Amino acid sequence: MRTPDASTDGLIQALPDTLASKIAAGEVVQRPANALKELIENALDAGGSSVEVVLKKAGSELIQVTDDGCGMGPGDAVASFGRHATSKLRRFEDLEHLRTLGFRGEALASIASVAQVELTTRRQGDEEAVRVRVNGGDLEDVAPAAAPNGTCIAVRNLFFNVPARRAFLKSPATEFKHLVEAFQALALSHPTVGFTLVHDDTEVWRLPATDGPDALAVRLDALAGGGLEGKLVPVEEATSYLSMHGLVASPERSRRSRGEQYLFVNGRFVKSRALDHAVVSAFGALLPERQHALYALFLDVDPRHVDVNVHPTKTEVKFDDDRGVYSFVKAVVKRCLAESGLGLSFDPLARPVGPSDPPPSPSFEPPPASSDLEGPIPSAATVPARGDGSSRPAMPASVPTFRLEAGSGLGAMPPLPDRGDLEPVPPTIPDPTVGPIPARLGPAFDVGDDLELDASDADRTFWQLHGRYLLSPVRSGLLVVDQRAAHERILYERALATMASGMSISQQLLFPFTVDLSPTDRALLSEILGDLQALGFQMEAPDGQPVLVRGVPADVTLGDERAVLDDLLAQFRRNHGLRLSARENLARSMAARSAIRPGHPLGPAEAKLLVDQLFGCDDPFSDPAGRPTMTRWSTDEIDRRFRPR
CATH class of the missing domain: 3.30.230.10 (Ribosomal Protein S5; domain 2)
Known part of the structure; x- marks a missing residue:
């Protein structure tokens, strides 16, 4: 064992309070919604009968929460910004009986370390209120003020002094979605408290306090x-x-x-x-x-x-x-x-x-x-969360020639002849240089790993297995295609190309309809409205009024118009954590919503058309999430199954 060198003493030091606060902020305040949740919880713990929330720029510019609760005196107002400052705990045993929402004393200190905060508070019976200003964790001013009973705390320019974290914030629509979710959960759990939410000077919700069994x-x-x-x-x-x-x-x-x-x-x-x-x-x-x-x-x-x-x-x-x-x-x-x-x-x-x-x-x-139910209850184990190993697909370089339509999504699959002499369906985006089989692949094209599909064989047959897979012999063995994954790839590349060109085909509705969207969906719609219109949606979204839909993409099945927009927004939200661009997300959402479902029957001609279009894609080997669209069993592998050594 080496003898310690005195020259190395002092390597371990306590973190400065300002740095420790910013690290704590990374745990407590990861996005504006976390700050809003902490502030509303404080307002509810203060016994307020009404809570008003004012937001600007999805919380990045302003988060303001006002309550009519018990308020604080001047000393407590300043102390509330200290590390581990809390009114909820006095001894370790108190942890076993906690019923309040906040208790750790990290919230205000963490928020104030990465924002410009102004707290105005007044107790009932006090002659005047007190105003405390904290800038990036530094106490700037404490002064008397005129204000009603209760507390108002305004958080401005969140993460102004931590630009790296501010850069990791999602789009305004996504951040607003998280803010609304935090607001909704707290408003729902306290129906006897009135709640108001205002975003960018627009009143989103005014929920009056309600009492009684209902x-x-x-x-x-x-x-x-x-x-x-x-x-x-x-x-x-x-x-x-x-x-x-x-x-x-x-x-x-x-x-x-x-x-x-x-x-x-x-x-x-x-x-x-x-x-x-x-x-x-x-x-x-x-x-x-x-x-x-x-x-x-x-x-x-x-x-x-x-x-x-x-x-x-x-x-x-x-x-x-x-x-x-x-x-x-x-x-x-x-x-x-x-x-x-x-x-x-x-x-x-x-x-x-x-x-x-x-x-x-x-x-x-x-x-x-x-x-x-009074006694011990046997149960199932906790269900593990799923992971996502998806990868980003390449941008398409070409558009498939044929249009395959799914019975469960964008239109019904048209009846096709059982022979190979198919009439091509006009493409969504005309391209006279692209033929039924991509010329760049040749009459007998190699799709990798000694897998060769003879494109000149017009009588090639594909057999469907369990309504999920398409099987066909190839020169090196057996080709197996996942029909849903293949269709998702086709629809994904078509949607990307349509949005890039702006040459969509829309069908006008004889009877336009309106759609009532939640505030989060409304914000999401405004973010992707241009791309939706490029896909063929014709809609108007005036402020404060339902969305009016006058036209939908030509592939949408009549009678399915109302469901497609709702499903598309839901799928878009599910993809928001994959770090995709809005356009990639929308194309992936459109493909996932519209692709044929497992169990969908395909005739031989429909199966051949699907595979032809798949090999016309820029990346025929994976679906938009990176999962394989096909696999090959070589003849040698099949032989080994029958004649194991």
């Missing part, structure tokens, strides 16, 4: 845009260990996105894939495939049995009996659905689980009757 239903209906009257099923159950109350909407109100699922633990909004799966399993076959239920459920658990501090933003939760809580939620929701007349007599897990759903646990046991 308060939650009224608030949920308002946040969902109306239409929930008579479609909400009450959920309620209590045991000595935990209790739950809330509402679930009938299956007819299900949506393709997960944006209307609210789960609260001891009044705090949390996210849990396992408990979401418990609710889905309770619905069983009642819930249409690929649809998600609307619900607002409140779990009350002894604080000693739950940890909400497993994540810096306190949105994740861990129970000391995850299995028991899973089965409790599933059993209670299933029983309440049955009592409402929506229950099923068969096992709900018989329903096929969609690709976006987490897999059910293999250790699942049937839930006990409601009378048995």
Whole structure:
């Protein structure tokens, strides 16, 4: 062991407070929505009866929260910006009995270290208010002010002194979506408090305080845009260990996105894939495939049995009996659905689980009757989150010649002759230089790894396997094509080329229709409106009014016009974390929404047309997410299967 060298002393030092605060801010305030959540929680903990939120530029320019709560005196107003400053904890044992929303004392210090903050507060009975200004973590001014009882805190120019973090903020539409989600969750969990949201001088929501047994239903209906009257099923159950109350909407109100699922633990909004799966399993076959239920459920658990501090933003939760809580939620929701007349007599897990759903646990046991909920409850294991290993595809260099239309999406697949002498369908974008089989590949083109497909063979046949795969012999063995992945690639490149050229074909609607969008979808629509119009959507989106749709892309099946826009926006939101450009995201969303589903039957001529178009793509070997569209089994490999050595 070496003897320490005195010259190396002093390498380990305590971080300066300003640097420590900025590091803490990276944990607590990752985006404007995190700051908004912390400020609203403080307002609610202060006992306010009304909360007003004012935003500018999706929170990057201004986040202001005003409440009429208890307020603070001059000393507490300054102390609230200190590290680990809290009014919620005095001793370690207090952690076991926490019922407030904030408690760690990091929020104001972290926010103030990366923004310009002004706090104005006044207690009832004080002659005047006090105003505190903090700039980048430095206290600049403390002075008396004129203000009503309560607190107003304004956060300006978030991350102004951390440009790298500001550069990582998403588009205004995406950041506004997260802000609205934080606002909605807190407004829903406190229906007896009035909430107002104003963004860029436009009032988005004004939710009056509501009291009485229907308060939650009224608030949920308002946040969902109306239409929930008579479609909400009450959920309620209590045991000595935990209790739950809330509402679930009938299956007819299900949506393709997960944006209307609210789960609260001891009044705090949390996210849990396992408990979401418990609710889905309770619905069983009642819930249409690929649809998600609307619900607002409140779990009350002894604080000693739950940890909400497993994540810096306190949105994740861990129970000391995850299995028991899973089965409790599933059993209670299933029983309440049955009592409402929506229950099923068969096992709900018989329903096929969609690709976006987490897999059910293999250790699942049937839930006990409601009378048995008092004791220990066996349960399934926590469902793991899925990863995403997708890669970015290359931009297309050409446009497929034929137009293949999907029965489940953009139009119905046209009947085609069974022979190879097909009449080409006019392309969406005319290109006289492109033929039925791309000339750049030649009459017998090599698609890699000794896989050769003879393009001159007009009688080539493709066999369909289980409505999912297309099989055909090639010179080196057997070609297997995933028909949905292939169709997604074709539609993706066509959408990109259409938006790039602006030469879309739109069908005018005899009866234009209007669409009511949520504030988040409205902001998202404004971001991609130009590209939607380039795809063939003709629409008007005047401020404060429903979106008017006058035309849709020519490939959209008549009767499907209303669903396509809603589904497209939902798919676009799901892709937002993949770091795609807006145009790539929209093209991928259009392809995913419109491609043929597994199980779609294809005749020989339709299958051949699909493969011809696939090999006309710039990248025929992968779908937009990077998954393979085809594979090859060589003759040698097949021989080994029959004659193993």
